[in-house]
Amino acid sequence: MVSPRGKGNDLWAEIASPQGEGLPKTQVAVVYGRRRRTVVDTNPKDVQIDPSSREGRVSFAPTKRISWNRSLSTRGRESIVLAAGTKFRPPVKQRGAPNRGKQGSKAKETRQKPPDFTKERNYFLEVDSFDLLEESPSPKNYGTWAMGAEHENVVHDLPAILERWRILKLASTRVSSQQLFNIMETPLVPSVHSCCQSNNLTEKTPERNLWSKLSLTSYKQNLTQKPAGKSSSRYSVDDSIVTSFNLLNIEEEEVTNTTSEDVEALQENHVSSELVKATQMDPSTSKLASLSGEYLRAFDQLLMICRQSSTITLGDAFSKYCELSSIRKIGEGTYGEAFKAGETVCKVVPIDGDLLVNGEVQKKSEEVVEEVILSLTLNNLRSPRGKTKIENACTGFIETKDVCICQGAYDVSLISAWEDWDTEHGSENDHPKEFTENQCYIVFVLADGGKDLESFVLLNYDEARSLLVQATIALAVAESSCEFEHRDLHWGNILLSRNKDTTTKFTLQGNKLEAKTFGLVISIIDFTLSRINTGEAILYLDLSSDPGLFEGPKGDKQSETYRKMRELTEDCWEGSFPKTNVLWVIYLVDILLTKKSFKRTTRDERDLRSFKKRLSSYDSAKDSLSDSFFSDLLIDY
Numbered sequence: 202m203v204s205p206r207g208k209g210n211d212l213w214a215e216i217a218s219p220q221g222e223g224l225p226k227t228q229v230a231v232v233y234g235r236r237r238r239t240v241v242d243t244n245p246k247d248v249q250i251d252p253s254s255r256e257g258r259v260s261f262a263p264t265k266r267i268s269w270n271r272s273l274s275t276r277g278r279e280s281i282v283l284a285a286g287t288k289f290r291p292p293v294k295q296r297g298a299p300n301r302g303k304q305g306s307k308a309k310e311t312r313q314k315p316p317d318f319t320k321e322r323n324y325f326l327e328v329d330s331f332d333l334l335e336e337s338p339s340p341k342n343y344g345t346w347a348m349g350a351e352h353e354n355v356v357h358d359l360p361a362i363l364e365r366w367r368i369l370k371l372a373s374t375r376v377s378s379q380q381l382f383n384i385m386e387t388p389l390v391p392s393v394h395s396c397c398q399s400n401n402l403t404e405k406t407p408e409r410n411l412w413s414k415l416s417l418t419s420y421k422q423n424l425t426q427k428p429a430g431k432s433s434s435r436y437s438v439d440d441s442i443v444t445s446f447n448l449l450n451i452e453e454e455e456v457t458n459t460t461s462e463d464v465e466a467l468q469e470n471h472v473s474s475e476l477v478k479a480t481q482m483d484p485s486t487s488k489l490a491s492l493s494g495e496y497l498r499a500f501d502q503l504l505m506i507c508r509q510s511s512t513i514t515l516g517d518a519f520s521k522y523c524e525l526s527s528i529r530k531i532g533e534g535t536y537g538e539a540f541k542a543g544e545t546v547c548k549v550v551p552i553d554g555d556l557l558v559n560g561e562v563q564k565k566s567e568e569v570v571e572e573v574i575l576s577l578t579l580n581n582l583r584s585p586r587g588k589t590k591i592e593n594a595c596t597g598f599i600e601t602k603d604v605c606i607c608q609g610a611y612d613v614s615l616i617s618a619w620e621d622w623d624t625e626h627g628s629e630n631d632h633p634k635e636f637t638e639n640q641c642y643i644v645f646v647l648a649d650g651g652k653d654l655e656s657f658v659l660l661n662y663d664e665a666r667s668l669l670v671q672a673t674i675a676l677a678v679a680e681s682s683c684e685f686e687h688r689d690l691h692w693g694n695i696l697l698s699r700n701k702d703t704t705t706k707f708t709l710q711g712n713k714l715e716a717k718t719f720g721l722v723i724s725i726i727d728f729t730l731s732r733i734n735t736g737e738a739i740l741y742l743d744l745s746s747d748p749g750l751f752e753g754p755k756g757d758k759q760s761e762t763y764r765k766m767r768e769l770t771e772d773c774w775e776g777s778f779p780k781t782n783v784l785w786v787i788y789l790v791d792i793l794l795t796k797k798s799f800k801r802t803t804r805d806e807r808d809l810r811s812f813k814k815r816l817s818s819y820d821s822a823k824d825s826l827s828d829s830f831f832s833d834l835l836i837d838y
């Protein structure tokens with residue numbers, strides 16, 4: 202039941218109000234998503250397995266990972282770039298015209314005499330080097346760091362990161378578009394702001410039934426069927442972006458068809474100069490073979506995000522936080538090894554290499570950029586900046602303190618910590634001594650979130666309630682801010698610790714509230730399966746390409762939750778379904794009832810069971826917060 206209490210009335214009214222009310226009309230945007238890569242896709246030749254070097258290793262076999270939780274780690278974040286907020290103009294140039302024969306011969310002709318964009322390319326190369334200098338005015342001087350010193354958290358310019366990423370994604374559709382991206386259509390409302398700036402997503406993903414996947418061709422057909430120069434009410438998308446796609450998402454032979462008029466048109470349409478630049482690269486360097494070039498660009502972005510001009514060693518990175526000899530390994534995942542370094546936890550994830558790690562293909566810079574964007578977006582909820590009135594804020598997601606890019610063999614101190622863990626716990630991961638001097642890594646520097654729910658001992662019913670209210674708050678706040686859905690909130694992904702505080706503050710849609718914590722602190726981790734809408738882009742993982750995720754044991758709460766999500770989303774994973782968050786809250790109640798023992802009465806159990814029943818009727822975490830179960834845990838301030 203909604204509990205009216207003074208100032209709180211408004212909040213409860215808002216919590217109960219249907220989502221999307223009063224939103225501006227939706228608009229169409231060009232979107233694309235990238236299909237994920239699997240081990241099967243890997244060319245066996247790319248996998249460096251030197252039998253002589255396998256001594257001491259557990260195994261390189263892809264089937265090694267057997268634990269249910271860990272086998273769930275799927276790969277390949279999808280993203281949809283939202284091109285909105287601009288006006289429709291007919292495409293400058295028609296591509297894929299019905300008369301293929303004619304086009305083909307023209308393409309052939311043009312390939313013999315490619316347009317010369319040298320002048321423009323040089324200009325943009327100059328701009329790029331200037332940008333790089335501007336953005337990295339003083340590369341980190343790791344050599345002079347005081348070991349174990351206190352460090353301010355690094356502030357990242359998320360809007361700028363997003364913009365660069367978006368440009369990279371658009372540009373990279375030009376090459377290997379068939380392999381990497383699906384061009385899709387998604388309706389979107391006019392002006393899109395980055396939630397990172399506004400901390401309030403005013404433009405939301407429309408309802409499920411508005412989604413329709415169209416190929417770029419059918420999308421363009423739709424556009425060309427409209428009267429030139431006029432936008433239809435539904436397809437009022439900016440043609441400069443369509444043009445960009447027309448120019449960028451082109452077949453290999455079409456690259457050479459790009460004319461200087463096209464470029465001028467793009468410039469006229471105020472398309473970012475970098476986007477224009479993307480259309481101007483020499484076709485010979487932009488063939489499919491430039492896949493590695495694409496990663497290089499993403500890698501450069503990672504360096505920029507980390508404010509590094511070049512990679513550093515793992516030893517240099519860790520020495521910022523502690524004496525190397527004090528490093529302890531505290532956990533492991535399929536992709537990352539987690540080490541305690543001073544006050545922080547550093548998660549080391551190998552990237553871009555050909556070596557299979559723990560039976561998996563290493564993550565690529567491009568997908569890592571997206572994970573960084575996700576982490577930083579959620580980070581912003583901790584201390585939203587750039588706005589006088591904070592709309593949404595909470596501390597329930599793990600804090601990302603810094604990110605850095607490293608290269609080289611594993612540091613001896615890390616190897617020693619890894620081996621100590623292995624002796625004590627028996628690692629499921631491959632021994633890191635396999636990494637060569639060329640290996641690159643991303644290191645996520647995180648706050649120490651404590652122990653995961655599976656191993657944490659809850660003392661009593663109050664702590665159990667505290668866990669539920671904090672998890673629901675975090676989901677509700679992120680849901681409101683950036684349409685966040687965690688989609689994998691099993692008991693390994695909630696970290697718990699205790700402190701002296703009895704309450705935690707949060708802001709939900711402008712309403713400032715406090716929740717009783719009884720001294721428990723939760724931190725949600727692992728956003729691998731998560732979906733967000735940053736306002737610039739929708740980042741999500743297409744779980745339909747991982748059927749194994751839904752084949753877990755019948756009756757197992759976690760497996761059932763994945764299946765319920767699939768039923769709910771109908772495998773449309775790019776869509777917004779805040780109810781998936783409720784499904785995970787239901788899962789957590791189940792876990793508390795069946796898998797965790799803590800001091801509780803029969804009445805407490807009954808309350809938990811009836812709360813669980815009521816949860817099924819809520820459509821979002823935000824809605825669930827209005828349940829009477831939370832009434833005496835929430836306080837206005």
Ligand SMILES: Nc1ncnc2c1ncn2[C@@H]1O[C@H](COP(=O)(O)OP(=O)(O)OP(=O)(O)O)[C@@H](O)[C@H]1O
Nearest residue numbers: 274532533534535536537539546647648649650651
């Ligand atoms: N911030 C943190 N504080 C404390 N422990 C952490 C933290 N981050 C990670 N860990 C520990 O390290 C383990 C692995 O981390 P995480 O699940 O993020 O890695 P991963 O490789 O992304 O995992 P997955 O196999 O699920 O993809 C966690 O289960 C947890 O025990």
